Amino acid sequence: MNALKEPTLTTTKFILVTTQRSGSTWVIDMLNSHPQIAAYGELFLDKGKGSPTWCGGKDVTFWNTYFEEVQVPFKKTIKSLFIFKYLNHVYSPRSSIKSVGFKLMYPQMERFRRELLAYIFLNKILIIHLIRANHLDVILSQSTAAFRGVYHLRNSESTENVKLHLNVLQLVEQLQQQEEKILQAKSWYSKLGLPYMEVIYEELVADCRSFNAVLSFLGIKVDATKLSSSLKKINPKSHAELIENYDSVRDVLQNTKFCELLR
Structure with missing residues (x-):
């Protein structure tokens, strides 16, 4: 991101809420590539240290690091105050930047709900809810990342091919749990009374112009063709090639509502 200069008068603030393995790293990377957007990764990552390295801006430290560096007595008793100060720092106006935001996973909102809700209401934070419609792909991405120990890949990087053996006895239940998690989040976030937008990951991947709606929501001049990312899929193969069984x-999905998830 560009060096800080004279601040602009107004900055659109947003959070991108989602669950793991939903393409959020790529989406943040894409948004941050726009010259008028500063987008950051999981700033409230549970064990985040230093600054995010895999996507988005690198000029803001994780919340954990920020709080560790606070040198005042009894800081834990006034932790909420420092969360507000931290978010003010994250969203601080900067030259040529019209929109600033970061990625927030469902559990991170739960962990900091009181402070984050107070802040987003007071500051009218825009909510972008990223949803990966294919729940099977989420499970496969989780399994692949765990098997390899690699969660993201750049275009210049390669890794070993995998064949995943899925537990068919638990698969339908896992898909149901993933669906319920998303439906609960959709209901909860959409009822907050804040500007809210749902974005489908598959639609963004299929056509980059789908980002135009996101840019418009953020008050950015529509030009999705300027967005770019060097991240690539960790599972580019078809399900038949990727799934060992x-x-x-x-067969187990054939008579369920999840049968259409196979590709």
């Missing part, structure tokens, strides 16, 4: 998975 594909036939068994297909």
